[in-house]
Amino acid sequence: MIRISRYSRDFFNLFYPDLCAACSRALNGGEKHICSTCLWRMPKTNFHLQDDNPVIRKFWGKVGVESAASFVFFDKGEGMQHILHSLKYAGNTAIGIFLGELYGSQLRQSSLFAGCEAIIPVPLHRKKIKARGYNQSNLIAEGLSKAMGIPFYTEYMERAVATSTQTKKSRYARFENVENVFRLNGKKVSEKHFLLVDDVVTTGSTLESCARCLAESGEVKISVATIACVM
Numbered sequence: 117m118i119r120i121s122r123y124s125r126d127f128f129n130l131f132y133p134d135l136c137a138a139c140s141r142a143l144n145g146g147e148k149h150i151c152s153t154c155l156w157r158m159p160k161t162n163f164h165l166q167d168d169n170p171v172i173r174k175f176w177g178k179v180g181v182e183s184a185a186s187f188v189f190f191d192k193g194e195g196m197q198h199i200l201h202s203l204k205y206a207g208n209t210a211i212g213i214f215l216g217e218l219y220g221s222q223l224r225q226s227s228l229f230a231g232c233e234a235i236i237p238v239p240l241h242r243k244k245i246k247a248r249g250y251n252q253s254n255l256i257a258e259g260l261s262k263a264m265g266i267p268f269y270t271e272y273m274e275r276a277v278a279t280s281t282q283t284k285k286s287r288y289a290r291f292e293n294v295e296n297v298f299r300l301n302g303k304k305v306s307e308k309h310f311l312l313v314d315d316v317v318t319t320g321s322t323l324e325s326c327a328r329c330l331a332e333s334g335e336v337k338i339s340v341a342t343i344a345c346v347m
């Protein structure tokens with residue numbers, strides 16, 4: 117996979133602001149980021165309307181989570197994969213905020229997520245942020261925050277260890293399962309119910325590790341929302 121630098125991100129935004137991030141067709145006047153056909157075809161899960169769903173089951177028996185949901189299924193249709201790829205590797209930062217706003221407008225209507233008081237994006241290691249230019253989860257959190265009317269904190273928690281699979285494997289072997297790679301930054305907030313946010317949930321182990329870290333801050337409740345899920 118080719119990683120595109122932050123300079124390419126500017127390039128992308130400068131030259132392709134009017135193409136659909138899913139199908140690459142030209143957007144018409146009223147459309148933003150994703151064309152109306154692709155928006156309509158998005159494989160939505162509607163898990164935010166079900167207290168028992170396959171996403172929350174990923175955390176059962178591991179860590180206490182109040183509510184959990186994902187906006188869409190990652191592997192149903194190529195459109196979502198293109199969208200998330202353009203967010204993560206092609207520097208399309210605007211799509212991250214847009215996706216967050218889209219999902220946030222659904223979550224704010226769900227009684228399951230009504231108690232969430234502040235949004236915490238899953239942190240990236242600073243080396244990764246430097247290479248990519250941004251943390252895609254922060255962008256999603258920003259969009260969710262706008263739509264849900266609750267704050268988001270990007271510096272409440274940090275990723276202490278870079279989970280690289282290529283270098284220094286033996287040295288970091290004990291961190292392979294993303295255990296203990298997150299830590300709190302010592303910041304104080306008054307909110308007690310956090311909405312933990314990531315772009316994609318697969319096994320749930322990263323979010324589980326984050327949730328454990330947040331739980332260290334005391335008597336808190338944790339809910340989880342991601343844009344996409346892999347079943």
Ligand SMILES: [Zn+2]
Nearest residue numbers: 136139151154
């Ligand atoms: Zn499209």
